[in-house]
Amino acid sequence: MSSHIKKLGIVGAGPATVYLLHYLSSLNERYSITILEHQPDAGRGLPYCQANSPYSLLSNLLPDEIPPTVKSFREWCSGNSIALKDEPVPRYLIGQFLHWSLTCLINKRPGVTLINSCRVKSVNLNNCGTFTVFTETFEQFEFDDLVLNTGHGITPTGSDVQFAYPLNELKIKEAVKYVNLIGSSMTAIDCALFLAQKYGSFQCESDKWLYIPSKPVEIKMHSTSGLFPLPFFRSRDLQPEIKKLIEASDLSGTSRRSLDRLYRTVLLRLLKKYAPRIYHQSNTRNFREFIQKWQSSVFHQRADTSLKLGMFMNNRCEEFSVVLAIFEVFFDSLCDLKITFTPEDQTFISSVCIPFLAKNNGALPSTSANKILALMESGTLSIKRVQKTSSEPQLPGIDGTTVTIDCRAAGRTQRDPLIQNLAGNGLVRLTGQTNSRSIKRIETDNEYRAYISPGTQATIYVSSAPLLRATSNTLPGMSVTANIAKSIADSLAGAHQKECA
Numbered sequence: 001m002s003s004h005i006k007k008l009g010i011v012g013a014g015p016a017t018v019y020l021l022h023y024l025s026s027l028n029e030r031y032s033i034t035i036l037e038h039q040p041d042a043g044r045g046l047p048y049c050q051a052n053s054p055y056s057l058l059s060n061l062l063p064d065e066i067p068p069t070v071k072s073f074r075e076w077c078s079g080n081s082i083a084l085k086d087e088p089v090p091r092y093l094i095g096q097f098l099h100w101s102l103t104c105l106i107n108k109r110p111g112v113t114l115i116n117s118c119r120v121k122s123v124n125l126n127n128c129g130t131f132t133v134f135t136e137t138f139e140q141f142e143f144d145d146l147v148l149n150t151g152h153g154i155t156p157t158g159s160d161v162q163f164a165y166p167l168n169e170l171k172i173k174e175a176v177k178y179v180n181l182i183g184s185s186m187t188a189i190d191c192a193l194f195l196a197q198k199y200g201s202f203q204c205e206s207d208k209w210l211y212i213p214s215k216p217v218e219i220k221m222h223s224t225s226g227l228f229p230l231p232f233f234r235s236r237d238l239q240p241e242i243k244k245l246i247e248a249s250d251l252s253g254t255s256r257r258s259l260d261r262l263y264r265t266v267l268l269r270l271l272k273k274y275a276p277r278i279y280h281q282s283n284t285r286n287f288r289e290f291i292q293k294w295q296s297s298v299f300h301q302r303a304d305t306s307l308k309l310g311m312f313m314n315n316r317c318e319e320f321s322v323v324l325a326i327f328e329v330f331f332d333s334l335c336d337l338k339i340t341f342t343p344e345d346q347t348f349i350s351s352v353c354i355p356f357l358a359k360n361n362g363a364l365p366s367t368s369a370n371k372i373l374a375l376m377e378s379g380t381l382s383i384k385r386v387q388k389t390s391s392e393p394q395l396p397g398i399d400g401t402t403v404t405i406d407c408r409a410a411g412r413t414q415r416d417p418l419i420q421n422l423a424g425n426g427l428v429r430l431t432g433q434t435n436s437r438s439i440k441r442i443e444t445d446n447e448y449r450a451y452i453s454p455g456t457q458a459t460i461y462v463s464s465a466p467l468l469r470a471t472s473n474t475l476p477g478m479s480v481t482a483n484i485a486k487s488i489a490d491s492l493a494g495a496h497q498k499e500c501a
Contacts, residue, residue, distance in 0.1 A: 005030050005111070008492070009133055009143035011120050011418070013037035014045025016149040016463040018098050019482045021105040021112070022069045023489035031492070033112045034141060036133065038119040043102035045151060048095030059091045066094060067482035069101035070108070076100065094478075122421040129456025147461045147488060148428075148442070148450070150418065164191040164407045172198065172403060177217055180404040184223035184383055188407035192219055192381055193371060199380070202371050211374040219381045221407075226385025238270070242329045245269065246337060259345040263287035267330060274322045291352060327353070419467070427451045427460055442467045447491040448484055461488045 008031045010017050017035060024031065035042070041049065048059075063084050066073040076097050077084050106112045119136045123146065126132055133141045162170055164187045172179075172195070179195060181188045196202070200213035245266045249257070263286065271279035282290050331353060341349065375381035419442070422428040428450045429443045442462050444450045451460040463484050 005032050006144040007031075007130075007142065008033045008145050008147065009131065009141060010035045010147045010149055011133070012149035012151060012464065013039075013042035013102065013114060013116075014149060014151055014464075015048070015098055015478065015481050016045075016151075016485060017147075018043060018069060018102050018105065019067065019485035020147065020149070020463055020489060021102070021109065023486045024492065025105055025109045031111065033109075034143070035112070035114045036118045036120055036135070036141070037114065037116050040117050041099070042114055042116055043099035044095035045098065048091050048098060059089050059094055061089055061094065061478055062086060063089055066097070066478050069098075070104045073097055120418055122418065122425075123427060123460075124425065125427060125453065125458075129453040129458045131458060131460070144456075145459050145461070145492065147463050148422075148467060149463045150416070150467065151464050162403065162405045164188070164405055167191065167194045170194075170405065173400070175400045176403050178402040179217065179219045180402065181219065181221045181407050182404065183407040184221040184226075185407055188221050188223075189368070189372060191405055191407055192221070192375060193368065195219055196371070196375055196380065202374060209370040209374040211371070211378040211380060213378060213380055217380060219375070221381070221383040222386050223383060224386055226383060238274075238325055238329050239333070242266065242270065242326065243333045243337070246330075246333050246339070257339050257341055257345075259341055259348065260286045260288075262330075263290065267326065270326050271323065274326065278323055288348060422450075422460075428462075448488050449491070459491075461491070463488050 010020065010033065013035050021033070024033070039049070063073055063077070063086065066089065068075075071079070073089075073094075074084060077093075082093070102114075106114055118139070120133055121136045122134045124132045124134070126142070131143050131146050133143065133146070135141075161182075164170070164181075167190065170191075181191055195217070196211060196219075199215045199217040200211055203210045203212060246262065249262055249265045267287070268279065268282070271282060282293070331349065334349075340346075372381065376383075419428070419430070423430050431441060431443045442450050444462050448461050448463060449459050450462050453459070463481075
C-alpha cells in the first residue's frame, strides 16, 4: 500500500474552496493542500466580500439555505449573538461566516497552506504528469491535482472595459455622466445599486422606495433579452394582462372558482404565449399534475444534477423565470380580486403553491428589487435590448464622461489570462457562444474533471459554478457550490484509494 502524500493545488479561496475543504476534512484523505488566493483576504469570495457589500445588500439566501461547514449558519450566528429572522441574509454576514469557516478548516486539518495575494498566471503540464503553476511574482508550485475555484475569473488589466467585481475598485471619475452595463444579470443589478449609492440616495416613504439623485448620471443596461432575468420584474408587465384574463373567466353560475378551470383558461393561455416549450409539455395536465411535475426531476432538478445536465441552459432558464412570474402574479391577483375556491383547492394553494413560489422566487430580495424599480422610475436606470447575434453591444465611444462595465460571466471568462492559458495548453476546453443565452464555460465530465493526464491520472477539476455554466437565478447558489465541492471531494478520495490499494 502506497503512503505517498499527493499535492493538491486550489486556485482561489472563496466559498467553493471553503466547502471543498469541509468535505475533504470529513474524508480525512492524505493530501497536502496549497491554496493560492489573489486577494489579500480569503474565504468570502467576490459576492460576499466587504469590497462588494459596502451597503446593506441582501443575499438571495435564507438562513437555512446556507449549507453548514464546521457549524451551521444558525449556530454560528447564535454563538456570535446575532439575531436571525426568516428572511434573506445580508451578504456581508455570509462573508463573515465563510471567512471564519475557512480559518477553522485550515487550523483543523494538518497539511493545508493558504497563500494570499498570490495571482496565478499560467499552468503547465509536466512530462511526469504533474502540473506546475506559475504566479505573477515568479513563484512556482508543483501539484499532482489541481482545482479551479476562481469564480468569474481574474480581472484582466489594460482593457478599456471594466468588470463589475470588485465593486469598490471600479474607476468612476467625477466627470462620468453615462454608465453602460453589458448584461442585465444579478451582477449588473449589484453594479447598478452600488453606482446609485455614489450618485444619490434611497429613501423609503409609505412603503415605497424613492431614489434621490445628488449628481446627474444615466445608467443603461444592454441585454439581449431587454429584460431583467427575474420573476419580480417580469411580473410588472404581466400584471394587467393576467388580471384581465381572471376577471373574464367564466364563473359558471357559482361564486367559487375552479382552480383547474382557471389553469386552462388563464395559465395555459399565458404559457402558450410566453413559454411555448413548457406549454407543449403541460397542456394536457390539470393544475395539480403541472405543479407536481415542476417539483419533479423533469422541471426542477437537484442543483448538482441540473448543473451536470445543463437543464437550465439557453431558453429553458428564460422560460422558467417567465413561468414563475406568471405564477406570482396569478396568485397575487387571486388575492387582490378576492377569488374564493373550494376547500380542496384552497388547501392546495396554501400548502403547495405558495411555498413553492416562496422557495423558487427568491432570486432578488424585494428591498433590492424595489430599489432597482426606484432607479428606473427616477430616470437614472434604463434597459436596452441589443441584437442577439452581436457578441458585443454597440456602445457609445469611451471618453471622459462615459464608462463601460462588463457584467457578464462570459466577458471575464474569455478575457481571463489564466483560463486562456489553460485553454491554449489544451488543459481545458471552452464551450458556448458569447451572448447572454449561452455563456462561455469550461467543459467537464460528471465529476467536474476538465482534464485527466493519460499517463498519471493527474486531474484538473473545476469547482466554480460560474466557470461551468450560466448561473440560473432559480437555483440556490450556495447549495450548488456545496454539491460540486462534495462531488470533487468524493472523486479525489476515490482516486486516492485506488492508488493506495
